[in-house]
Amino acid sequence: MIAVVDYKKGNLKSVERGLVAAGADARITDNPDVIGAAHGIVLPGVGAFADTASTMESLGQMEVVRERVLAGVPFLGICLGMHLMFEEGTETHPGDTSGGAHRGLGILPGVVDAMPRVGEDGRNYKIPHVGWNSIEPVRGSDFNCELLAGVKPGEYFYFTHSYAAPATEATVAIASHSIAIPSVVRYRDVAFGVQFHPEKSSDAGTCVLRNFVRIVKEA
């Protein structure tokens, strides 16, 4: 069973349906015991970093997700769910630029921060980064990542976000906007984060979800 972590921020049905369509027994749950017993964990992407991190703490989800990922249970963080894999995030809520940082799961090092509106090329970029962008391998000519099996470099996925994960050794794929956005990250072999929304990315997204379901079944 794959647990889709419900942190009370909105609709998770698309993610659940996407996983079911990919052959999984997926269940939306806010119960730490159910999350702890799952064979795979999906942390969806709705809301803001600070709000979500504190809700997850108060529901007792943070500790169990961290423990299970460190123990090698397959994990997929989507958008904000990917951001939460990192140590800290500066996103409180729209319009708040107080700059305080909030603690995430801390599976990966670094701080999730707002994307710059001016790129290194000096051009202005629209933020939020909304729409379909192509992903490219960060090193070499291939992704070399189980989650992206069958996905060709240059494939398009649907993004919608204003904050980005830090560039680290964990980055597998990037998308270009005002910065090179880490778009797929990996922790060890079976924990992944994706900045895009596979559940909204048509056939390419279905392929990613199917890969994740296979990884869960083979783990």
Add this chain to the structure above:
Amino acid sequence: MLTKRVIPCMDCKDGRVVKGVNFVNLRDAGDPIELARAYDLQKADEVIFLDICATSDDRATTVDLASRASEQLHLPYCVGGGFRSVADIRTMIAAGADKVSVNSAAVKNPKLISEAARAFGTQAILVAIDAKKVRGGFNKWEVYVSGGRTATGIDVIEWAREAAKRGAGEILLTSMDRDGSRDGFDCALTRAVARAVDIPVIASGGVGTIEHFAEGIIDGEADAVLAASVFHFGELSVRQVKEYMAKQGIPVRL
């Protein structure tokens, strides 16, 4: 590279797609979910469902539509029309909508934008602006509300800036002068708004030919282009449009 989006828009009434010409003369164009699925296959980048009545009966139908869409679509979709409060928006997001668009209610109560963005994230809140050229004014447009029936005296550029500042994630900009005209987007309007805000702008109103889509991006500097009847009645497919745009050097997902 981030691609430019092509967005079919479905004006819905009683759960069916209709398309008004100059906001009147409704014609039936079919089931919204069926149409959206066809557009997904043609590589539409997202779809918008606009509830053009937004009476309380129609509301329930639209919530049901959002819920069916979340079951059957694998692309992002926005629902617009008739939101008056954060609670209204919450119902639609809970039903499965990725984004909502707010129009008249946001003009009456701009705090709605900030509150909704805070509750659901900026990416979930589109502010729709119906713009009409001010007679005798050079490059000046006025905001209209209530489905284009009521003038507000508010300047479009000022309002777009205010909406962005309050946490709108995108602007859906409709030229009332061009809507239904098939004369193409009002590129001067689109460009003026696109340059005034640092959030994406969706150009809407006036598409009649395939060339118009590219004009909206190149001349209008829009991030996305929206059309309705040219798609619903099968005059153009989304794929044809995107292939044409690609030939003009516009980055699109094919």
